[in-house]
Amino acid sequence: MNEQINNEIELFLSKKIKQKDVINLFYKIGEILTENKANYYQLILLDSYLRKKYGLVISLSKKNLIKIQKFYKISKNININKLNKIDWNSYLIILNKENYEELIDMCIEEKLNKRELEYYIKTGKKIHITMRYNDPATDEFLKLQESLIKL
Numbered sequence: 001m002n003e004q005i006n007n008e009i010e011l012f013l014s015k016k017i018k019q020k021d022v023i024n025l026f027y028k029i030g031e032i033l034t035e036n037k038a039n040y041y042q043l044i045l046l047d048s049y050l051r052k053k054y055g056l057v058i059s060l061s062k063k064n065l066i067k068i069q070k071f072y073k074i075s076k077n078i079n080i081n082k083l084n085k086i087d088w089n090s091y092l093i094i095l096n097k098e099n100y101e102e103l104i105d106m107c108i109e110e111k112l113n114k115r116e117l118e119y120y121i122k123t124g125k126k127i128h129i130t131m132r133y134n135d136p137a138t139d140e141f142l143k144l145q146e147s148l149i150k151l
Contacts, residue, residue, distance in 0.1 A: 005028075008025055008028045022087075023083055023087075023088060026071060026072075027075065027083065029043075029060075029068050030069045030070075033065065033068065041062075047060030067095060071095060074095070078104070083104070085108045086107050089114045094117070103121075
């Protein structure tokens, strides 16, 4: 089982990493965890090995492995090509939502980024932010917009 995950990660590292590769890797790890009833602690040891060997920044902590496994369980009946159209951070936002699949569809159709998705979930309104991520102006804009909605 650790060998399967190690092989998946080796394949992942051999490519130029794209968003869909991260989703595919986490989907595959989730599948191995679920179908093979993997031991989280073995994977945490594997994480330590991969960090030393590759300087890998993907955390396979128990907390993240639980999220990865949950992602697989609730996504296994959804086409992987559809899943690849959303980034991992957006999945982390919607993992615990009842309307999970509906939110995936909306993210794809509306091309919502993480912040836009968070805003929609919080307010029920769709906006499109054209400013850059990690930009103080974007943060200020969102704070201002939230305060206006509260009025």
